[in-house]
Amino acid sequence: MxxxxxxxxxxxxxxxxxxRAVTASFRTAWEEQHPNGTVIYRDLAADPLPHIDEISATAGFSDPAEHTPEQRAAFALRVELAEELERADAVLIGAPMYNFTIPSTLKTWLDQVIIVGRTAGEAPSAAGTPVTVVASRGGSYAPGTPRESFEFVQNYLEKALNGMLGLDVDFIVPELTLARTTPAMADLVELSDASRAKAHEDATTKAKALAARF
Incomplete structure (x- = not known):
């Protein structure tokens, strides 16, 4: 399965x-198609991974047979995360925009899972795996908007997930999510609601389409 x-x-x-709401819609639709399938779930905010450090970084560039006990312990987590990625038939990532970029917890996962010579490099071990990223944001950074140049979520994740890990990246972008709680955005509530509805619809549609491939 x-x-x-x-x-x-x-x-x-x-x-x-x-x-989280949109990734939940995706996951629900996926599980409806594959009720006996496996979901590997990590809540990177509730259970954050340790930042990569000198020990875990140097372990990734040295022969495992020559690792110190400290390197073996640190590298074990990186191997665990790499194996989770390699086992996956599809990947789902919730990536809200914080201060124009991704949460630090998601960056930490990337730092840990990107292992040159295994998951990254000339022949990434999970190359071609489809990944759906829910890139929510409080405002709009779409082409033609005043803050288009401030968009560092999709731009960065496309390079990291596709350019380094070789994954097949697709984005769902619920935007203007702060409209209902920000008085200055009151005129954008209708657009916000439409964007949210489309994001949930896209999540369900994409999940079903991906599930049908396996």
Missing amino acids: PTLLHLDSSLYSLDGSAS
Whole structure:
């Protein structure tokens, strides 16, 4: 049965998080198609990974047979994360925009899982795996908007997930998510609601289409 790797990184609970709500719609649709499948779930906000450090970094560039006990312990986590990625038939990532970029917890996962010579490099071990990223944001950074040049979520993740890990990246972008709680955005509530509805619809549609491939 197929395996879905699901990562959430929002600081907020399901009720207060646009990205968690949309990844939940995707996961529900996926599990309806594969009720006996496997979901590997990591809540990177509730259970954050340790930042990569000198020991875990140098372990990735040295012969495992020559690792010190400290390097073996640190590298074990990187291997665990790499194996989760390699086992996955599809990947789902909740990536809200914080201060124009991704949450630090998601960056930490990337730092740990990107292992040159294994998951990254000339022949990435999970190359071609489809990944759906729910890139929510409080405003709009779409082409033609005043803050287009401030968009460092999709731009960065495309390079990291596709350019380094070789994954097949697709984005769902619920935007203007702060409209209902920000008085200055009151005129954008209708657009916000439409964006949210489309994101949930896209999540369900994409999940079913991906599930049908396995």
